[in-house]
Amino acid sequence: MARSVKPKSNLGPNFWPVTALLGVLSLVNAWTIVRVPSMTFLPQAGAPATDVDFIFRFLGISGGAIFIYVTGYLVYFGIAFRHRENQPIDTIGVQVHDNPRLELWWTILPTLLVIVLGYFSVDVWWKLQNQQGDVLTVESIGYQFGFQYRYPKIKDPVPTLYLPVGTPVTLHTSVAANGVSHGFWMPEMRIKADMVPGLINTIRFTPTVIGDYRVICTEYCGTGHGAMKGEMHVVSQQEFGKWFAAAQAGKDYTPPLAGAKPGSDGQHPAPGNGNDASGTAVALDSGKTDAGQVLFGQKCSTCHGVGPYEQKIVGPGLGKLFNDAAHPKLVNGKDVSPANIAMLLKNGYQGEAGVMPSAQVNAISNVDIANLTAYLVSLSKKS
Amino acid sequence: MAVAAPHAVLDHIHPEPKSFVAKYIFSIDHKIIGVQYLIVGLLFFIISGLLAELIRVQLLVPSGAIMTPDKYNQVYSVHGSGMVWLVIIPLVTGGFGNFVMPLMIGARDVAFPWLNLASFWMFPPAGMLLFGSFLVGAPDAGWTEYPPISLQGPPGTNLWCIAIFLIGISSTLTGINFLVTILKMRAPGMTFTRMPLFVWAQLATAGLSMVATTALAGALLALFLERVFGVPFYDPARGGSPLLWQHMFWFYSHPAVYIMILPAFGIISEVLPTFSRKPIFGYKMIAFSSIAIALLGFMVWAHHMFTSGMAPWLQLPFMIITMVIAVPTGVKIFGWMATLWGGSIRFTAACLFAIGFICVFTFGGVTGFFLASVPVDLHEHGSYFVVAHIHYVLFGGSVFGIFSGIYYWWPKITGRMMNERWGQWHFWMTFVSFNVTFLPMHWLGLMGMPRRVAVYDPQFQFWNVVASLASFVLAGSTLIFLYNMWWSLRHGRKAGANPWGARTLEWMISSPPPYYNYKKIPAVLATPYDFGNPLPYIGMEHAPGAHATPQPVASHKMPAKRRA
Secondary structure, eight states: OOOOOOOOOSSOTTHHHHHHHHHHHHHHHHHHHHHOGGGGOSOOOBHHHHHHHHHHHHHHHHHHHHHHHHHHHHHHHHHHTBOOTTSOTTOOOOOOOOOHHHHHHHHHHHHHHHHHHHHHHHHHHHHHHTOOOOSEEEEEEEETTEEEEEOTTOSSOBSSEEEETTOOEEEEEEEOTTOOOEEEEEGGGTEEEEEOTTOOEEEEEOBOSOEEEEEEOOSOOSGGGGGOEEEEEEEOHHHHHHHHHHHHTTOOOOOTTSOOOTTTSSOSOOOTTSOOTTOOOOOGGGOOHHHHHHHHHHHTTTTOOSSOTTOOSSSOOOTTSSSOTTOOBOTTSOBOOHHHHHHHHHHOEEETTEEEOOHHHHTOOHHHHHHHHHHHHHHHHHO | OTTHHHHHHHTOOOOOOOSHIIIIISOOOHHHHHHHHHHHHHHHHHHHHHHHHHHHHHTTSTTOSSOOHHHHHHHHHHHHHIIIIIIIHIIIIIIIIHHHHHHHTTOSSOSOHHHHHHHHHTHHHHHHHHHHGGGTOOOOSTTTTOTTGGGGSOTHHHHHHHHHHHHHHHHHHHHHHHHHHHHHOOOTTOOGGGSOHHHHHHHHHHHHHHHHHHHHHHHHHHHHHHHHHOOOSSOGGGTOOHHHHHHHHHHHHHHHHHHHHHHHHHHHHHHHHHHHTSOOTTHHHHHHHHHHHHHHGGGOGGGGOTTTOOOHHHHHHHHHHHHHTHHHHHHHHHHHHHHHTTOOBOOOHHHHHHHHHHHHHHHHHHHHHHHHSHHHHHHHTTBHHHHHHHHHHIIIIIIHHHHHHHHHHHHHHHSBOOOHHHHHHHHHHHHHHHHHHHHHHHHHHHTTOBSSOSSOOGGGHHHHHHHHHHHHHHHHHHHHHHHHHHHHHHHOOBOOSOTTOOOSGGGGSOSSOOTTSOSSOOEEOSOTTOTTSOOOEESSOOOTTOSSOOOOOHHHHOOHHHHO
16 A cells, blocks of 8 residues: 655645735735724824824734735645546645755744844833833723723812823822722823722833823723723823813813813803704804814814825825815715715724724714814815 | 553453443534534534624614614624634534644543543533523624623623633633643653654644633633622723623634634645645744743733723734734744745645635735734724634634635545535635625725614625625525535545545554554554655554555646647
């Protein structure tokens, strides 16, 4: 039964072209990860975010290449070395047992990759440890099911996290008396710490982009865990100063730059035309261009500019929405019309082109949508 | 013959039990016990799988479709606990380990058959306790049951403690049993480097189960004592430490990841040579990498706790060692790929699942590397990214390995062939729907969706609906698999001793194997994987058809395009 098989001297038909093709695919993967803005999935709003995303991208590029090569070769070997119908049933493969040189290389190469990735990880870890903090120190207290914050020189804990832009923050996490563990995740900052009873965990970060962000509980804490979210508002230094002074005096002050939940705290103009947060109809006629402009600066300018489509930040520039022949449709494929823009603002979008948050996530009311739409329409008229 | 003398002792055969109970219920035959593990494990797989479908139905709408958060928390906790402790670990060690390993090393049974019986009979009660806990309020703090929240959990949490404690004891005893069996009961001439790779994998796994599971048992005992008698181990308000549980739990549960995956590695290392008609490439590297993974696996547990609160400098060694595990794992993956290279590959269902395993497991390994990096983990810990990762390595890894193993050894276990065409359907449906179910979960995590939530923000709905719909297809593909087994038992073609033309010892005897396995214990002359050479076994009676040439299986003639 011992059959002599003619040993194959080459690596197989088309081995090198396939290898080259997989290389090209890996490069496409790398290019996509580096160049497509939505590959970060969330905007970056603070100091560790850029570094964390750097490692993430590096891992995506190198890990992606490994996956592409493994899968590509599996498919290729499967096709090239399949048992064919016309071959005898007892056909055997090349009786090769090992190849010490090859095995040495495929041990050395992953080791090198581990060293490089380990180096980058340690480097960013080092940055995290030495992240500037202490300009502002805040204590975050987790309870079932929400977060409170203790600021120095403010008597009582406050329910919302306000942070001045550009200020290094040291945040200590703790748990209310007799509480259970929670997680404190600021996805836009790319950092979290668990809140463990009896322990104080510390994270340092610097918010760099004014806006409204989420704080999310990531450690199971009971029935309400899924709904345990908090608001974090990064505001200008001046607004923070005003808020801080008011809080010290025991007064309520919501900085206008922080988009507090509409309808819940009376900070937004009372809707005069029956619109509220829960309503679905948006009365577009009532939109005010100047209010929209202010709102655009707060809510949209992180990702969008007012230039032409090509001037991308995260998403495209919105200055020529109505008169851009190269881009006649909205991102969701609908025609450009005030109503469709309003719907896009309301529902958000998610797809190949990236993610546009919904009104709920952006914390904008129907009145805000009307104002923003009016502003966007006005932009196109100017240009 | 040089080995004549030991045979005089080894040839004594105990009589087969006569009564039904001694033969099939309280059997001490490793093969029957293996089949018992497989049957009960698959039953628990169906139950835990149905719980998974409940999870996916719930997450069809952001506010939760069918359950209160309380119920939902119980469902995913029992789903996770069940899949880990009652499905994957018992199937890959108790099931395949019991049935296949003694046959592979030319033994008549395991070293301690009565211990084996005891191990098995802790398994069904553990399952009944865990699933029965729904009657009194099931555990609801996830499969990790972190205190202090688990101290306040429903009464069923106590049953959970007992159930996992039982299955832990069972696992430890099986580990001892297998370790002694492999070290002491190999056929003459089967040196370590002539052992099939599945045996190497079981050896590494046995060592892991034996050492690691004791830590879990201690942690569970303490949790039980605290919940029932108020002994303050974990409650910080009374001087306990929540981190104590985390350390003890992960000191077990990280090695447990390798308890779940190493036997699957072993299955792949048997299936690929057989269906590519080639020796495994780099035998020694694959064998030793199992041991390396098992040893390193003990030194990385705290990478689950980067966010929990540990001295920051301590994060570094755990990160580095975790990353180093990628090297032996990569060596295995490259070895499998090189085994396919130059082969004469037959794409049976077993082979397809083995190849699918490599593809999907590589992806899970890459995302594991993401999570090993401390800065990335500080971002992604506790999010759906982790849920996606764990399912890529445990479903795409372990469960694909289990599917491959069942297709591969089914003819040996039952004496009948499964339907190849349905096997192919099962693979492709599973492969596609698996990826569509779990790939989007990476994106959900990156977009900020935390795990273990009964409700979620509306912007996450689209991908949740995609994952849910695909998971229903995944469940459907499993139905095909179950039907295939049932069909095979009734109508399957007789398999003969060696339908795949494999060369390991278990295929040299009839299917199903006789009570005593080997009438004469064989002597082993070489590694099992040299397809060009005569079989390396002497001094045994080969069953008819045990010669190492594959019989034509349905799949070889199956694709319609060849007839056209």
